[in-house]
Amino acid sequence: MKANSWWLMITVGLGILLNPLNSSMVSVALPRLQKTYELDYTAVSWIIFSFYIASAIAQPVMGKASDLFGRRSIFLIGLLVAIVSSLAAPLSPSFGWLIVSRIVQSIGTSMMVAVGMAIVRIHITEKQATALSVLSIFLSGAAAIGPFIGGALIQWWDWQAIFVINIPFAAASFGLAWRTLPKDETGKSVANNVSFREWMIRLDATGMLLFSVGLVALLIGLLSCKSSGSFSLLNIVEGLIGLMLLLAFVRHELRTPSPFIPLRMFGQFPAMTWVNVEFMLVNALFYSIFFGLPSYLQTVRHVSEFHTGMLMLSLGSCSLIASPLAGRWIDKSGPKPALLLSAIVMVLGSAWLVTLNESSSLISVCLALAAFGVSNGLNNVGMQAALFQSSPKEIIGVASGLFSTSRYLGTILSSLLIGIVMGGKFSFEGFRVLGIVLTAMSLALVAMNRRGRKSLQRQKSKAHTVQL
Template sequence: MTRRQLLLISAVALGTLLNPLNTTMISVALSRIQADFDLTFSELSWLISTYYIASAVGQPVMGKLSDMYGRKRIFMLGLFMVTAASLLAPFSPSYGWLLGFRIIQAWGSASLHPAGMGLIRNEITGNQARALSVLSIFATTSAAIGPTLSGYLLYYGDWNLIFFVNFPVIVVSFLLALRYMPGDPPNKREALRLDGWGIALFSSLILVLLLFLLSLPERIGWHWLVLWTIGSVFFYRFEARHQQPFIDVKFLRSHPAVCQIYIHFILVNAIYYAIMFGFPSYLQQVRHFDSQQVGTIMLGLAAFGILVNPLAARWIDRSGSRSPLIFGAILVIAATLFMQTVGDEADSGWIFFVLSLFGMSGSFHNLGLQTALYLYIDRANTGIASGLFMTSRFIGTILSSSILAAFFGIRMATDSLHAMAWVCSALAVIMLLLSVKTEKRERHQDGHSRHSEVKGAMEKQS
């Protein structure tokens, strides 16, 4: 790999880490933001859910725009949007302004991954797996250290600092991109069409579902559920007739096993992010830990996920995804049951241990489900499957914010944490059943070539 290619990878990697970094850094800052703007937890949950709605819609939309208008152009636009949002968000005069800037930040960071991936696939024809694995390490590490970094920043300052962290990353990524990214070819707008109505319908469905979930703690809004059901049927029929749909529902209909993997991944992220966002607020408001202590404790969720990752990869490579997925689900069930022992007198070391179980399970699920996904589809459908896999991640995170609003929306207390843990336990049992149903398929079709195809596809998705 040449020096120019390495610097191109660095530019893309630094850009793509902005989304997971900003996704998780906000977790420890939620308590301070809630106090500054005098918010209920239900109101505060919109700061999480709107970011994920924007990201879920923005990833495929900005990916198609990068095909139409040029990948370098869209990558630079994404960096500019993150810069503007990070500069203005710390000085938000009201909560509504902060929400708006976070949405801009989400759209900007969502454009960096698809545009950067397109650039790398075009420019690096050899050793692509190595290049894409570097991106995976950057994304995984940034997501994992987000809460810890935020905790230390808040200890020495305020929630505004989490936005300023972006600037060194943006500057280096911009300079490298300006120098080493190839120019864009002529636009191909005539060959591609953006499914605007599909995007609008999908966004509306996510919003309506979120409104229904947020109504659960108080007065259940059944009208939102009815509206979502009718809208889903209409969306399915509309997308099935569209030549270039935003969501390829025909592909989903013909691949039920893939749909099962998406549902599984939604549940994984719903639990993981409910813990990631719920625990810091609980530790600060109920246990009265300072932000530095919270950051250190949350390191259990981050560090063990990174440490276990290579071990999980070897296990999956040797025996397939079924057994690691079952083990990961058992870890989640154990962790959610242990959460019942976390109370007003629980030792911080014990809380660290409980969080480490969640962190370890994340590695087994992320790698296991990606491997299972690419065993069910052929090479021609990899792009479709990958895009929907990312969308299912964001749907899970949206569900997590609704879970938090349901249990912490009325009051932040230990019994609310325990009630949320029981719901997470129930979801983990469903995950276990889905893991057991995962078929154990032969991975080495046609010898080494099949093995390389699966491994390369998995690394590309990461």
């Protein structure tokens, strides 16, 4: 591979790692933010909700916008937005302003993720698989070491450091991008020929608005009920408004010619639907531990941020080790055995959490983390392979976008689950209840694996009949 190609990969890699790094570092910072702003867990969890809701919307939108304005421009603007938000977050006078900075940060980092892979695919013509695997290391590696970096930074300074650390990465990527990213004049010419109204239609601005406002309103209603401990009329109204807006979103997406989320595909390809549902459930399980365990360790077991980050390394390292091994296994045997083993390991890990007590050693906690790490490594590769099997080649781009949306929805569901189970404060009893819930969800995942395989067989049989 040429030297220019390597510099291009490093440039893109430094940019795209900011999104998983910032989504994972915050897991260790939640107890410190609760103390700083005097909030309960339900309120502070919006630091997670805001990032993933914004990412779920921004990544597909910025992918479309890059066709209009050029991938180089979107990448450079994303880096600038990430730098500005990382400077503004530590200066936030209130938690509300911190959420705003977090949303802006999510949009900026999503701009780079949305176009980074496309830049590499277009401009690196030799050994593309190697190039994409290098970018995957940036993405998965940043997510894996994020809690450790977050814990070390908070121990050394304070929660503000998890935002400031972005600046050198973004600045280095911007300097390299300015010199190495090829110009994309096609995007600019297309943008000049498209009116603002047509651009909004292409991006499905109405669908995005209905989805984001409806989801936020529904979450506020659900979390407010749990936080207050009772159902008030305002809580019910908020939840109903959110539900109505989401139903309106579904109706709109089924009618619009350029949907933000092409819902009709779920009915056309049931096997692909099951893969997305399973992927959403898998991420709900994984991120319930990813975000819930650090808060449990710090608030209930009184473990420091640094040592919490060290313990979380067992999850990330096991995931990184399992991923390449899963790739070799799946190449030989297909995704079914790996996904079944992943579900079983997740059942064992969830059940192990239920057995823990207040005097259990931290090694026991590491065993549960390792189980979820291995399961996550198997799922990252297995679910992607299952998606390729269940999605026709001509729609794989759209299917991949839906796959990413399922990941974000699962992550949002995990934070909602933690908030509902724990309420406003972490406790040992609440964490045990969370373990019981996760065990039940893991058992459901085992059953769903069988249902998904049957749907794939029916879909293949139907496709074969049509060809005949």
